[in-house]
Each structure stands twice: as structure tokens, then as C-alpha cells.
Amino acid sequence: MxxxxxxxxxxxxxxxxxxxxxxxxxxxxxxxxxxxxxxxxxxxxxxxxxxxxxxxxxxxxxxxxxxxxxxxxxxxxxxxxxxxxxxxxxxxxxxxxxxxxxxxxxxxxxxxxxxxxxxxxxxxxxxxxxxxxxxxxxxxxxxxxxxxxxxxxxxxxxxxxxxxxxxxxxxxxxxxxxxxxxxxxxxxxxxxxxxxxxxxxxxxxxxxxAQNPKQGKEGRYSIIFDPLIFGSLLGTWGSMASAYYVMIKFSVFTDKLGEKVASDNVTLRDKPASYSVANRAFDDEGVPLQENVIIKHGTLNTLLHNTSTAKVFKTKTTGNAGLVSPRTWNIEMDPGDFTQSELFSQVKRGLYLTNTWYTRFQNYATGDFSTLPRDGIFLVENGEVTQSLKDLRLSDNALRLLKQIAGISKERQHVRWWGFESVTPALAPYVLAEDIQMTKPT
Amino acid sequence: MDKDLVDFSLEYARKKGAEYAEARANTTKREELVVKNGTLDAYVSSVDSGFCVRVLLDGGIGFASSNRWSKEEAKAVVETAVKFAKAAKRRERISFADETGVEAQWHVEEKQKIDDIQSESKIDEVMTIEKELTAQKIKIPGRILSCQTALIDKYFVNSEGSRIRSYLPRIAAYALITVVENGKPEQAFKMFGHSSGWEAFQEWKMADVLLHEAKMLQRLIKEGKPVKPGKMDLVCGTEVTGIAAHESCGHPIEADRILGREMSQAGRSFIYQGGPFWVGTRIGNDMVTIVDDPTVKNSYGYYEYDDEGIKARPRYLYKNGRIDEFLHNRETAAKLDTRSNGSSRSINYNREAIVRMANTFLQPGGWSEEEIIEDVKQGVYMKSFTEWNIDDRRFNQRYVGREAYLVENGELKHPIAKPIIETTTKTWWSSVDAISKEVGYDAATCGKGDPMQGMPVYTGGPVIRLREVYVK
Structure with a gap:
């Protein structure tokens, strides 16, 4: 060697x-x-x-x-x-x-x-x-x-x-x-x-x-996100914290440092922990990796930088080089107070989404987007799964979704798969978000 | 590229007992420059060269590759591939559809050789676009302009006697712009791609295209209104027709999806044996014929032989409104008792070749664009799209307009802000009642495979009209 x-x-x-x-x-x-x-x-x-x-x-x-x-x-x-x-x-x-x-x-x-x-x-x-x-x-x-x-x-x-x-x-x-x-x-x-x-x-x-699914109905729902689908979304938000994407206005976090961008219960970190499939010791400039709190109790706390973007933003590198564009390593969402079953019991009538793919934005600056849930989509009534559904699309706004988070589970899972839009893995909990728009084909 | 080592790898695989073996080498000279908000962010130039071996043995497939060009490494690569094939222990043995060996050489001409263009000239050409874009009184605070070239030298041999050498120059460019007006942002992405020399860069007229986008976005912010949701006629520009042809015809017709090989990644297909849709089933109006054709000259998805050594030809996917022909490689063709139609592609030496599209487009009709619009009482003309997606059966899809206008009594009116069609594949192609004479193409990078293989393709088609569809 x-x-x-x-x-x-x-x-x-x-x-x-x-x-x-x-x-x-x-x-x-x-x-x-x-x-x-x-x-x-x-x-x-x-x-x-x-x-x-x-x-x-x-x-x-x-x-x-x-x-x-x-x-x-x-x-x-x-x-x-x-x-x-x-x-x-x-x-x-x-x-x-x-x-x-x-x-x-x-x-x-x-x-x-x-x-x-x-x-x-x-x-x-x-x-x-x-x-x-x-x-x-x-x-x-x-x-x-x-x-x-x-x-x-x-x-x-x-x-x-x-x-x-x-x-x-x-x-x-x-x-x-x-x-x-x-x-x-x-x-x-x-x-x-x-x-x-x-x-x-x-x-x-x-x-x-998921057997014998029925056509889902369009409308606004309380939604419980499985760690697999929420991990996919965490990677998307994480990427938008890259100073590079902020500089070209392809981020919902542009000009929002220090502002409220999520519910109080939301803390997101970029943490290159040893358990992660993205584990590593240093970034592409040789800076030791560190933990960066991107969103702290709902407030945008930092962007992710290499040496060049840090100078533009008059700050220090966060150990996220990418020599051209700062990169995320492993996004963690802090756990909440609910157990998984307690989180489900918060839902009178809502959906449980287990996975998604094909997340696409109309506008990265405003955050309008849709994503296609796949695999199990379930109707939840009084905290229980009562029906398998199909053919629904989550069509909402990425910033609004962060602000609609009402509950987070204690349990978390380390997730990544082919369908993630970002290659960044995540440590994701079950998450309850309120009043989220679902659409269907006509 | 060491051709002798590639030949040696093939012979060694035979010696190790492979029932079928192939060796493929790629040497790709790449350049990419990125201009961000007016400054050259980076210029990257590299040569990537390596080889792979794929073997079929005991009904299983093994694949191994390396970018270390040595005899010892070649032996290790072959031995790994052979070991992997044996370890598959499949109940159903994999076989390949019959083919005879072919010897061929092919290349694409460059009027202006990419290698002859100095780096500073490439930078200057991109910077000129940047200058033209910012010379206008339009606020464009976010701008990315990128140009990429790839000179691909490939050598393929297999145990059936095929020996194919090719040289393919590819050039691509893309732009991301964010226009702000009255504090509101709107965005556009445009991609360009050819298989040709540097001459393509001038042919694209990127500055004109991007200025049109910038002006359009500015007007959209100032004058755009939402559409009143309801059933109406939707006229689709060539970009929208093209993405629909790619997503709701090209993908579901890939035989590996139909047979389930992509089930855990890109998904399966609404077309499957014993299901409601199969060859001959109606999927659209009689006028709907969608072709996938790798032989469109200078197209971004151009090739003459695929990565299994099969001669390329046009494939009629939907013909006169009915499902007609699947996209096949040799493995899927054997399973469905047919022959490969040359759809096996790989992005590099370190990736297996899988079933892919090339250039997928709706065939032209007999209308002019003006006639199509004249005949609309109330509707929307969606010239281009922004957000889009489709489910993993390729049936439930959504396209959101980027450039769109209200159509009233045959006339274009004000811009429509983000009209949405969310519908099924069957409804989309069954609603087509007018097709224009001119086909337009857009370069795109198609995503499929695990690991992901972003594949150069064209999406394309004429202007079409969908009668009485729900737009919101």
C-alpha cells in the first residue's frame, strides 16, 4: 500500500x-x-x-x-x-x-x-x-x-x-x-x-x-412515511443543502439560512457515521469528515461546503468536497418521541406509504414536485391498516412537506436503494406529515 | 486498447469451459467543461479504457471487468466470470437466441474532428452562449452551461466468430437556467446531443434556444394563468410527444421488463404474458405508430451493431395503434422464442449490456401544426414539459407543462402556468386524433440498470392533439 x-x-x-x-x-x-x-x-x-x-x-x-x-x-x-x-x-x-x-x-x-x-x-x-x-x-x-x-x-x-x-x-x-x-x-x-x-x-x-389493492382516491391525507420512502426524500433535501445548488438556485434553501424551513421537531444532519454505507475518513480535498447539522429544530442551520463555496459564502469548509460541488455523505433525521405504533395511532384516516420512485420537480427553487409511491400503499383508519390501495401520486411541495411533519418515530433504519434520486443514504425514521396532496390518473 | 488481450480473454474463457463467451473493450476519451453563472467551474479531460468478459455456463451468466490491461488480470477476470456463472445454479437455464458470427467495422464521420478542436475554442464557444444569454434584459441568476464530448473506440468478439470494431464520437450539451421576475423563479432544462463531430455544436443554435426559454419563462411569470380544470383538447409539442413515446411505449415494451428481470429496480410492465395487453392488443388509435430506430443518422442514440454484435434496425413498437414488437437482447429473445432485434446496450466496459431504447419516436401524420390548433375550440398547447413521472408498470403518468398556452377558437392566447395531464398510457394514445408532418427530436439520458447506466437516446415525435382529455 x-x-x-x-x-x-x-x-x-x-x-x-x-x-x-x-x-x-x-x-x-x-x-x-x-x-x-x-x-x-x-x-x-x-x-x-x-x-x-x-x-x-x-x-x-x-x-x-x-x-x-x-x-x-x-x-x-x-x-x-x-x-x-x-x-x-x-x-x-x-x-x-x-x-x-x-x-x-x-x-x-x-x-x-x-x-x-x-x-x-x-x-x-x-x-x-x-x-x-x-x-x-x-x-x-x-x-x-x-x-x-x-x-x-x-x-x-x-x-x-x-x-x-x-x-x-x-x-x-x-x-x-x-x-x-x-x-x-x-x-x-x-x-x-x-x-x-x-x-x-x-x-x-x-x-x-398489499394484496387486492383498490384504486386510491385523490385528496389531502395524513401520511405515515416508512423509513424507505422518507430516506429517499431526505437525500433530496440533503442535496439541496449543497452550496453549489443554492448558488445556481436549484434549491428550496436559497437565501433561507437562519430561517424556519421545517417543523420544530425536525433536525437533519449530514453525518458520515461508521455504520453508513457511505463511511469514509476524508472528503475529496482531504478534510476530515464532520457532522453538520443542516436543519436544527426546524431552522436552516448550515449549507454544505467545500473550500471554494465556503469562501463565496464567507465561511469555512464543512468537509463536504466534491471538488466542484459539495456533496452529502449520509443524512440522518433525529428520532422523535413516538414508537412506530404510537405514530400510527395518531392517524384517524390517512395513508401509509412504504416506498417511492421517480421524484421530479417542476421548480427546484419553489420545491413543487411529485413522486410515485410504489409497493404497499395503505389506507390507515384509527391507527390500523384497513385497505391496500394503488395508483396514487404524492403531488405537493418539498418545503411545505418539511413544515407539515407532525410526528417522528424513535425507530430508525439505514436505507438506500436503486430508486433513490440522490445517491446519499439515510438514517430515516417513520414520519407522520399532515394534509399532504395525493393525486391519481384520470 | 490491446486487442490481442481481448482476443486472449475470449480464448481463455473458451478454454475454461464457457459454452458461450464474449469479450468487449471500450476506450473512451472524454472531456467536460462546466460554466456556472459565467465562470468556468472546471474542465475535466480523461481517457477510460478497460475490458469485460461475459460467459454463459451451466445455464448461468457471469460477468467480470477490469481497467488493468495485463494477461494476469485478464485471466483473473475470466476465472471470476466462469466461477460466477457456475454459482448461479438456476432452475431455468439461461440460453441465448441463435445468431451467426459477424465481422464488421463501423464508424461515424466527424466533419469537424472533436480531437482537432482546441480546448480554448470549446471554452470560447460556450462562453459566447453565456454572453448572449446575459446580454438581454432578463434576470437569470442561476445558469449552468455544460459541454461534453466522448470518443468511443470499441472492440467486441465472441465465441461464435463475431469480431466488430467501431468508433463513435458523441457530443452533448445541457443548460439549466433560473429566470426571476417580480421575485418569482421559473426554471428550464435543455439538453442537446449528437453522434457526430464538433459541427453539431453550431447546428444546435443553443443561444437562440436558451434565449427563447428565458423570454418564455419571463412572460410566463408575468402573464401566466392557471387553467380551469376540466376535459379539453391538449395539443402536445414535439418534446411532450417524445417523452410520452419514450416513457409509455419504449419502456413497457422492453422485453427484460416484460419478463421480470427489472422487477426490483425500474419495475415490470403493463404488458405481460396472460395479461390484458400483449402483441396485437390495441393500445391507441390507428394513427399511432411508434418506432425505435438506432440507425437515425447522427442521432444521439446511434449505433450500427449492438453490444451483443447484432445488426441494428428499426423496431415497430406500437404499429397502427397495436402493440407490435418488443425490444430484445439474445437472452429475452430466447425466452420468447424469437430473434434479437439488436437492443442490447452497455454504457461502458464495466457494465453488462441490457435491453435499451435508442431513438424512440412517434411517426408523422398528415397535419400541419396550424391545422391542429385551428381545429381546437377550447384547450391547451403544451409545447414543453417540466416535472414528469410514470409508475413502474409504465401506465400511470403525469406531464406538467413548461411552455404552454391557452387555445381558444383555434388561436393561441396567454401563457398557461403549469398545466397538468395525469392519465394512463391507454387513454393517452387512444386520445390522439391529429398528428403533424414534422418530427422533432430531443436528446436525453435514459436511466435503467443496476448499477445505473445513463444511456444516450433521442425522444421524438410530431405535434399531436389529444381530444377531450382531463387537464388541470
Whole structure:
């Protein structure tokens, strides 16, 4: 591994020798394994290995980047990159790279994930759990994805770090009838906390409950969001906290720092915790990751920054580089006071939504959007699920939805799956929001 | 690209017992520049090169890839793919529809070679658009202009004797703008894409298109009124027709969805064996014929052979109002006892090829746009869209207008703010009663696959009229 670090250092040194003002290089050796399954059988097992060094450099406020594969043609690539910088245009908002010598948390990646050769037994476990819920007629599909990355970062401005990142994610969808399905996920940074049967069981349980759905009715509802659907929305709000999106007005949080943007009970954090599938030690400038409270008791507390956006906003980096655009790592919503069953008991007549996809905005500045709930959609009466429904669309406003949150559960789940619009995972509770618009096709 | 190593990988896979094997290599030279609010944010230039091996063995499929070009790595890649195929232990064995090997070379001409255009010229051209956009008296506080080029060198071989080399230059650009008037923001997104040389960049006339968008949004804020909800005629511009063709015809007709392989991601389809919709079932009016055609010259979704080495051809998805032909790769074709129609695509060497659209469009009719509007007593002309989505069976969909106008007695009136149609696939295509003569195309990136493979496509169609549909 020290050889990789030395080669990465040499790339940075080369950039400096060629006249760059600052250079950062990040070498990742990634090992990825995936099993895709459908109709209760494995469709394909896939492996891909990547050996990549991402290099970015600044020269007189010009900022350029490239990739070097497996340390091939390094000198030529660096010469071309510096040449590109010299014909590029000055970016007055470029604020350089973070400077300093930082200490990082010790990597806690699970080497058992690295050594995975063919984890089909986890798929079988999930399939069987779904079958136990639904019976032999169940039709199950999904994806198991394992990732292990060794990362070495070297910056001419001081930061030098080594990281190892691991994650395992299982996404399971079960059908009990053609139009009755449920979805469960299991996401973890290590195998010891990974329980594939839990995802299969949830998918099967919801699929069974979703049988014989009736056409839902348009109207305004109290809605209980499952952690899976709310986690998807958390990622969307998290992305909008990136200073980059605020600068281009593609955020509901533009000009709202210090203002009320959500109910008092809402606190959202970007927290790159060790349990998360997005665990890592430093950002793309080499700044140690930190916890940032985006919304504190309903008030917009901070945007997410890299060094450049921080200078524009006259603040400090929050450790969220993205060299061009600040990124979120892992959005957590603070737990509330209700148990899951207490939250359901708050609802006289409402809906329980378990999953969604295809979230699209009319206008990112105002937040008008719609999203399509899928898998179980349930009518809730006096705290109980009384009917499975179908063909409803949540059509409301992202800022208004934050303000309509009336209850949050104590229980939370770490979630991410293919249908998230943002790649950011979340730690999401069950959430009750009042008076939310649902529409249907005519 | 080391072709010998690709050939070696194929031979090694055969030696390891693969019943079918293929090796595919991609070398892609990419450039992207992004101008944010008038400043060049970043210019990224890179070359990505690697290879993959896919094997069919004991009824299972294994796939492995790497960007390390060495014999040891190639052996490891093959051995992993073989091991994975064996581990599948499927009850139903996967097979591929029959094909014979083909040797071919193809490429797309560049009138102005992308490699010959200096970086500073590319920057200057984008900056010129930025200047034209901001020279007007329109407040546009949020602006992103991006230009991307990809020069894709590909080599495909398989154990049936296929050997195909190709060179595909692609160029794309997109713009996001936020216009503010009286403190109110409105937004537009426009994308452009060709398979060609740099000449496309001038052909797009991006500055004109974006200025039209900016002026339109400004007027929409000043003069836009909501529509009175109810049944009315809806005239759809080519952009709206195109997205509907893509979402409610192209996607549900993908055979892998129909067979359930995408069930846990992009979903299944309202078309399925034993269900109410299958080949021959009526889905729209007689005049509705939707084609997916990879061979549209210089289109963003252009290719001559797919990523399984099958010759590309037009596919008639809905024909004269009836479901006609599914999009197939060799695996889905075998399951439905037919032949592949060349719909297998992959975005790079490290992704499996799956069933994808290319350029999906409604075929033209006999009307002029003016005639279509003249014949509307009360309705809305939705020229373009903003928010849209569709369910995972591809039946329940919604499109919200970006540029839209009231139509009264055959005349366009004031802008309509965010008219919405939320309807079903059957209602949409059954309501079409007029189709214009001219087809318009829009470049788009189609999302499908796990991991996600954003695929270049065209959506397209003529101006159409939907009679008596509910608009709100």
C-alpha cells in the first residue's frame, strides 16, 4: 500500500513541478461484486475492479481535472493537464484547496467484504425470508452489492490520508400478486451488522399486506412515511443543502439560512457515521469528515461546503468536497418521541406509504414536485391498516412537506436503494406529515 | 486498447469451459467543461479504457471487468466470470437466441474532428452562449452551461466468430437556467446531443434556444394563468410527444421488463404474458405508430451493431395503434422464442449490456401544426414539459407543462402556468386524433440498470392533439 501512496505523491509532485499552484490526487483501488436476481433466481453475478487516480489541479485560479488509470502514462497525462489549465479560463470563485495536516479516524472497513467471492447465500436467505411471509407463490427480485475500496489521498496543500471503505447493500422486492408488492433493504458497512433475512421478511410482509389493492382516491391525507420512502426524500433535501445548488438556485434553501424551513421537531444532519454505507475518513480535498447539522429544530442551520463555496459564502469548509460541488455523505433525521405504533395511532384516516420512485420537480427553487409511491400503499383508519390501495401520486411541495411533519418515530433504519434520486443514504425514521396532496390518473 | 488481450480473454474463457463467451473493450476519451453563472467551474479531460468478459455456463451468466490491461488480470477476470456463472445454479437455464458470427467495422464521420478542436475554442464557444444569454434584459441568476464530448473506440468478439470494431464520437450539451421576475423563479432544462463531430455544436443554435426559454419563462411569470380544470383538447409539442413515446411505449415494451428481470429496480410492465395487453392488443388509435430506430443518422442514440454484435434496425413498437414488437437482447429473445432485434446496450466496459431504447419516436401524420390548433375550440398547447413521472408498470403518468398556452377558437392566447395531464398510457394514445408532418427530436439520458447506466437516446415525435382529455 505504501507503494500506491508513493505513486500518488509522485503525481502531485509532478503537477507542482510543472507549475501548478495546488494539486490533489486520490487513488482508489475498488473491488465491486454484485448479484442481480429476479423471478426467484439469480440472473447474473458481476465483478468489476477499478484502478483509478483522480487528479485535480489549480493554476492561477484555473481548475482542471483528469483520471489516471493504473498509473499508466502518468507524466504525459500530467503534462496535458497543466497545458489544459493554462488555456482554461480564470474562475474567480475558485478558492483553492484545503490546507493543513489533518489527523483522520482509523479506517474500520470490513475485510470480509473485500474477500467476498460469491455471496449467493445472502440472496438465498433473503428469498427464503420473503417466501416464509408470502408462501410458495412469491416472486422475488433484487440486488446484492458489495464494495471495498482502498483509497490514498495526497494534496500539495498538506492533507495526506489513507482510507479503506466497505459496504454491503441488499435490495429485495417481493410480489405476492401482480399488483401487490413490498420492498425491503439492508444496508451496512460491515457484515456483522448485516441481516439479509430482515430485508426479505419486510418485502414479503408488505407484499402480503398489499394484496387486492383498490384504486386510491385523490385528496389531502395524513401520511405515515416508512423509513424507505422518507430516506429517499431526505437525500433530496440533503442535496439541496449543497452550496453549489443554492448558488445556481436549484434549491428550496436559497437565501433561507437562519430561517424556519421545517417543523420544530425536525433536525437533519449530514453525518458520515461508521455504520453508513457511505463511511469514509476524508472528503475529496482531504478534510476530515464532520457532522453538520443542516436543519436544527426546524431552522436552516448550515449549507454544505467545500473550500471554494465556503469562501463565496464567507465561511469555512464543512468537509463536504466534491471538488466542484459539495456533496452529502449520509443524512440522518433525529428520532422523535413516538414508537412506530404510537405514530400510527395518531392517524384517524390517512395513508401509509412504504416506498417511492421517480421524484421530479417542476421548480427546484419553489420545491413543487411529485413522486410515485410504489409497493404497499395503505389506507390507515384509527391507527390500523384497513385497505391496500394503488395508483396514487404524492403531488405537493418539498418545503411545505418539511413544515407539515407532525410526528417522528424513535425507530430508525439505514436505507438506500436503486430508486433513490440522490445517491446519499439515510438514517430515516417513520414520519407522520399532515394534509399532504395525493393525486391519481384520470 | 490491446486487442490481442481481448482476443486472449475470449480464448481463455473458451478454454475454461464457457459454452458461450464474449469479450468487449471500450476506450473512451472524454472531456467536460462546466460554466456556472459565467465562470468556468472546471474542465475535466480523461481517457477510460478497460475490458469485460461475459460467459454463459451451466445455464448461468457471469460477468467480470477490469481497467488493468495485463494477461494476469485478464485471466483473473475470466476465472471470476466462469466461477460466477457456475454459482448461479438456476432452475431455468439461461440460453441465448441463435445468431451467426459477424465481422464488421463501423464508424461515424466527424466533419469537424472533436480531437482537432482546441480546448480554448470549446471554452470560447460556450462562453459566447453565456454572453448572449446575459446580454438581454432578463434576470437569470442561476445558469449552468455544460459541454461534453466522448470518443468511443470499441472492440467486441465472441465465441461464435463475431469480431466488430467501431468508433463513435458523441457530443452533448445541457443548460439549466433560473429566470426571476417580480421575485418569482421559473426554471428550464435543455439538453442537446449528437453522434457526430464538433459541427453539431453550431447546428444546435443553443443561444437562440436558451434565449427563447428565458423570454418564455419571463412572460410566463408575468402573464401566466392557471387553467380551469376540466376535459379539453391538449395539443402536445414535439418534446411532450417524445417523452410520452419514450416513457409509455419504449419502456413497457422492453422485453427484460416484460419478463421480470427489472422487477426490483425500474419495475415490470403493463404488458405481460396472460395479461390484458400483449402483441396485437390495441393500445391507441390507428394513427399511432411508434418506432425505435438506432440507425437515425447522427442521432444521439446511434449505433450500427449492438453490444451483443447484432445488426441494428428499426423496431415497430406500437404499429397502427397495436402493440407490435418488443425490444430484445439474445437472452429475452430466447425466452420468447424469437430473434434479437439488436437492443442490447452497455454504457461502458464495466457494465453488462441490457435491453435499451435508442431513438424512440412517434411517426408523422398528415397535419400541419396550424391545422391542429385551428381545429381546437377550447384547450391547451403544451409545447414543453417540466416535472414528469410514470409508475413502474409504465401506465400511470403525469406531464406538467413548461411552455404552454391557452387555445381558444383555434388561436393561441396567454401563457398557461403549469398545466397538468395525469392519465394512463391507454387513454393517452387512444386520445390522439391529429398528428403533424414534422418530427422533432430531443436528446436525453435514459436511466435503467443496476448499477445505473445513463444511456444516450433521442425522444421524438410530431405535434399531436389529444381530444377531450382531463387537464388541470
Amino acid at each position: 505504501s507503494e500506491i501512496r508513493e505513486k500518488t505523491k509522485a503525481i502531485v509532485a509532478k503537477g507542482k513541478a510543472l507549475g501548478a499552484d495546488e494539486v490533489v490526487a486520490q487513488t482508489s483501488f475498488g473491488r465491486y461484486r454484485q448479484i442481480r436476481f429476479s423471478n426467484n433466481q439469480i440472473d447474473i453475478s458481476t465483478a468489476w475492479n477499478t484502478y483509478i487516480t483522480d487528479v485535480h489541479l489549480g493554476w492561477k485560479k484555473r481548475f482542471v481535472g483528469t483520471e489516471i488509470q493504473d498509473f499508466q502514462n502518468t507524466d504525459k497525462v500530467m503534462k496535458n493537464l497543466v497545458k489544459l489549465a493554462k488555456v482554461s479560463k480564470e474562475n474567480p470563485t475558485y478558492g483553492g484547496l484545503a490546507a493543513g495536516n489533518f489527523a483522520y479516524k482509523k479506517p474500520s472497513a470490513d475485510t470480509k467484504i473485500r474477500d467476498f467471492e460469491n455471496p449467493t447465500e445472502h440472496v438465498v436467505e433473503a428469498l427464503e425470508a420473503a417466501r416464509r411471509e408470502v408462501g410458495d407463490d412469491v416472486n422475488v427480485g433484487g440486488t446484492l452489492f458489495a464494495r471495498y475500496e482502498d483509497v490514498h489521498l495526497v494534496s500539495s496543500e498538506g492533507p495526506t490520508g489513507t482510507d479503506a471503505r466497505s459496504s454491503i447493500e441488499l435490495s429485495v422486492r417481493a410480489f405476492s400478486q401482480r399488483d401487490a408488492s413490498g420492498h425491503g433493504v439492508e444496508c451496512s458497512s460491515s457484515l456483522k451488522d448485516f441481516n439479509p433475512a430482515k430485508a426479505g421478511e419486510k418485502a414479503g410482509r408488505i407484499a402480503k399486506l
